Amino acid sequence: MPKRTDISSIIIIGAGPIVIGQACEFDYSGTQACKALKEEGYRVILVNSNPATIMTDPGLADATYVEPITPSTVARILEKERPDAMLPTMGGQTALNTALALAKDGTLERLGVELIGANLEAIEKAEDRLLFRQAMDKIGLESPRSSLVSNDEEAQEALKAVGLPAIIRPSFTLAGTGGGIAYNIQEFEEIVRNGLRLSPVHTVLIEESVLGWKEFEMEVVRDNADNCIIICAIENIDPMGIHTGDSVTVAPALTLTDKEYQRMRDASIAVLREIGVDTGGSNVQFAVSPETGRLVIIEMNPRVSRSSALASKATGFPIAKIAAKLAVGYTLDELDNDITGVTPASFEPTIDYVVTKMPRFTFEKFPGAEAKLTTSMKSVGEAMSIGRTFAESLQKALRSMETGLTGLDEVELPVDADGVVDRAGAIAALSEPVPDRLLRVAQAFRLGLTVEEVYDASSIDPWFLRHIAAIVAAEEKIRADGLPKDRQGMLELKKFGFSDMRLATLTGQDEATVASARRALGVTPVYKRIDTCAAEFPAKTPYMYSAYEGDGLNEPECESEPTDREKILILGGGPNRIGQGIEFDYCCVHAAYALSEAGYETIMVNCNPETVSTDYDTSDRLYFEPLTAEDVIELVRVEQRNGTVKGVIVQFGGQTPLKLANALEVAGIPILGTSPDAIDLAEDRERFQKLLNKLGLKQPDNGIVTSSDQAEVEAARIGYPVVIRPSYVLGGRAMEIVHDVTSLRRYMTQAVIASGKNPVLIDGFLSHAVEVDVDCLADGTRSHIAGIMEHIEEAGIHSGDSACSLPPQSLPEAVIKEIRRQTALLADGLSVKGLMNVQFAVKDDEVFLLEVNPRASRTVPFVAKATGSPIAKIAARVMAGEPLSSFDLPTRDPAHVAVKEAVFPFARFPGVDSILGPEMKSTGEVMGIDKDFAAAFAKSQIASGTNLPSSGTVFISVRDGDKPEIIALARELSKMGFLLLATSGTALTLKEAGLRVDRTKKVLEGRPHIVDNMLSGHVDLVINTTEGAQAIADSFSLRRTALTHNIPYYTTVEGAKAAVKAINAIRKGHLEVTPLQTYLSGSF
């Protein structure tokens, strides 16, 4: 059937901010969907509160609403736009839940909006565990034994039937939030209670444990003619019990006979038909007993997902794009396979390589969080790697993680006093579901455990274990014999996936020595194409990965076929992590777009399957490779065989590509834009201070130390509190504000670990200062301030975690002028060519320089969206040699206000304090945009999931320094009709100011205390500022309770003031919804 002509406008709902379980894969899918539907001539309306996405670039939709994704906001957009249809399957659970709410409350029907891609019934059937179970029973598919319960008694009954361990799954929560595995009755009761609370419908499923079973996922696409195809089968190396997002997975499935595979295929298709997913992509998950092969269905997602992004990248089949086209009426056979260009989309991709996906964790960011994996997802990112064999693919995945791994690096396993393996200890270590379990497996083999023993302890399929054992055996041989001296021997090792770095470690040499020995033997990788068809048809799309091939005698076949064009490489950011996420991918994608427009051939290198940058049509050529010096230099060498490599952009992908700058320079590969030396200068405290002295700029007093003793001396000289951090880190890793010498000593023992050989930096901390972020463009002779952002929280909270406003709200004109002056000086002093980000602190109208990063920063997409100026694109072209004067740059601040707010993953980490500090903790951001600050801030709060109350009780407890300021705020709240509740000190202050206030106890003062008040639902807003380690510890339970009960919580007076303004704006009536295109005159 051709496309539908009875609909002409379609609204797509995005996924909102990046959170654990919903990352940039939904930007990837949403971007594909927007492009696909626009290409078909539909009017596309988009709602997504996340400014760091490509999909919210104003050119991708006809009307782009950067507004909160809540049913009420989306309803207002529907009223304004009156679209014919809504596509809810591209924005993860957020979009699905929002669509469900709007369908259930009748809004869609009232406004005549048709759900396409998935209907209400299908969504409900797939998402409601009981309905799903019934549907599966109907088609004869076995589920784990289970029952749905809504209270403790029912839970106890259910437990009798399923036994321990038991799986608990709350209904309708994202990525399994609140779920878990209970091994004993106490855990069981705890998880059930928590799950019942977190489930929006207050039900949880108690389920038979299939822990240790093999886990598989099938990515299925169906069209409205009932054609069904399997895009990819994914096998989890980590067995059941670990969320698939946290599991190491491979594609295709590797341990199934055809009979088993076809059973799973038939079952997957039957599931789509029964659930009623008429068009689009879905993900179906199965567990298989390793002993008997018994197959049970676990769940299905009637939408594109993280796994479908992975499947798309793994096979070259663009699931989201195809799903969008199917949703408007096409059938699969009417659509082309873009990769071959000669075959239709109605086929099943087949691959001739092995794909490994490995999750990236950041437990180190959350002290107190247990680094254990469960059915609730904890990872913040992932890398994908491609190799011709599992061993090659696995080792590439390990070095793609950028956690310092070069392969199966050694880890500590328990040994007894004589250094002999404590088998019991090793086995216990293997049975723990932890992030680095594969390293433990390798270590166990080094210690002499057998495949059978490791399997018994880990339930990891022996097929994978044997390959790991083979890698370990090869390592032992290398250790014993050294590197092979012949080409064939070296080639065999490289075919195993060993990095030069790993070989260097194993042989006690440095990487350069191994690399040159390897190259001297003529052992270099070839590049194979990802073509959806295992070479059956020629691929017209240059989507490539490296492999070592051949017999060592003859030249191996390379399919790279570099062109004779002038080319620019863009190095991506690798796996997402806190501090380096979608914002940098946005910059890389913009660089690719801009440089293609400027006539260059663009070549993207990245290993993150979730991103837009790794879509095959973002750049002219795509290498899906680890971002290590070895992997990048090898592919540049191949590209240099034809045409000219004008240079590499390393400044857009965050810290990852920057780290490669030196190696690339040494290899004689040109780097575009600001020189790596200037970047180094900005990071090197001594060199940087010299520059500042020359420019006459002021910093907070500071020093550099390399020992604990030195640190004490310096801190005393500067005066406490001080900010202390290792050099060369991103996202404020291990950065802390230290108030006294005891904390300093504790810190110094940890910082040495965090910074390696690098020194530790100590800065004087400016209390109660306002922090300012500036993004700037420069071409080496001229600079342009692209955006000045005033932080709402005071200095001391990592800029990535602070809310900020563009334009600034409280800074005097003179201060802004001074900031502009200093920024221009720095751009000039560092000879910036491209982007630069500067952070200032303003105290008593005096401007202090905190940090300069002459590269793309996290705020670039926000500034671009807020001002309408495509600064990443301009920067890329400037780096390629164009002067700033050739671009149309805005000269005035916008007339509207944009507020950026951070989003945090604390709810995922039970027992972790949600207090903010100089180390970044947020996973994502939202933008609120409106005519004034109050409305923009209100939107940012709603979009980040904060339900600001318009009436009720406010709890206030502030440190002494804040007491004078809090009175006015309390008065205003009181006038609005809020009841005030405070602990003794604050209550006294407020009473003395003539305000009516109720007193409550602090947690340490006995019960009932403030947390009891909160638990009873008597508190609607919390304003709590603290200082000093003791006070912070005392208020921990308060913050945690606010978090788990979703009570708005402000830890700074400035934040509270902004919240009160926002509450005022909300009380005045509905917040307006306006598309970005109305705010911004220019287009991207």
Next chain:
Amino acid sequence: MADALATDPGHKAAPAKPDGATAALILSDGTVFWGRGLGAARTTVGEVCFNTSMTGYQEIMTDPSYAGQIITFTFPHIGNVGANSNDVETATPHSLGLVLRADMTDPSNHRAERHFDDWLKSVNLPGISGVDTRRLTRRIRDGGAPNGVLCHAPDGNFDIPALRKQAAAWPGLEGMDLAAKVSCTQSYAWDGSTWAFGADDTEGYQPAPAVRHRVVAMDFGAKRNILRNLVALGCEVTVVPANNAAEEILARDPDGIFLANGPGDPAATGAYAVPEIRKLIDSGKPVFGICLGHQMLSLALGARTEKMHMGHRGGNHPVKDLTTGKVEITSQNHGFVISEGTLPDGVEITHRSLFDGSIEGIRVTGKPVFSVQYHPEASPGPKDSHYLFQRFVDLME
């Protein structure tokens, strides 16, 4: 495609051999692929083709249609699930060996009964691993399926010039009647039904249901799963040799006649089978053909067949049912095809490949006679096309 391997001067001198090479694949143009030997230590000569399936290697190796062929698996890891006694399509495989990218590992699957390498030895099939199978596949894609010699020599001694001669001398599949070699020589009854998963006591090949129809299957190299599918639908199946006369077949008074798949050039096999098939069509009884059976039926109807450039072999081939507009993902294994424009009036094209548009299914107007080029019995592959067996049975109602 630039192929450094083929540029050995005049193919006269034996090329250097990599250390440890115990197997070689020598193509008729002189190209040598070195690797490690597996399976039986022997030398075979045949056509080198590739299959893009990622599962079902044991079914593929035992599919009689691969007679005369050395199979390159495009997926690097083969042997993962070992071998078992159930996933076989014929008692004695007729394929000539296999070419792999990665060395085999020990099996890991609860259905595995033995190592796949042991199984290869037990059925006397040689193999080679360590080959850049993607390079070989691209070569087949661009240059057509070459003839070649697969030699597994554990002692590492290879007489390359002699092997090259052997490869070049092999006449090729065109004109080769292989059905006669793989067909049964005596008729027999088949009563095994299809496989089903289930609890321990019910898992396996299922008991045959009550017989409702009698089918005679002409064996050109039948895959067992075709016969199983017929039995599962209530057919009593008698398998007869490829050279059985129509009179003998009709004397069994079948309700329907099935023309099985098989290897080789349909034109060669057709020399003796086509006249018999014509008589079977004229009998008015339902006739259903698969693969070679489809080609023979077409020949009997007056069409011509031709050798394809590289053939269709894999489990992901989209075929459109022109009568319904639906797309089936099919299992395929054929190197010959009906020539476009040679089907007579009264024969309707019902299915076409969405990969290359080639003819994948036909039916005779006004007669209960139809056939498909692909494999609705799957094994290995998707079961989207199982409905065709029901269609055949319905014609017998």
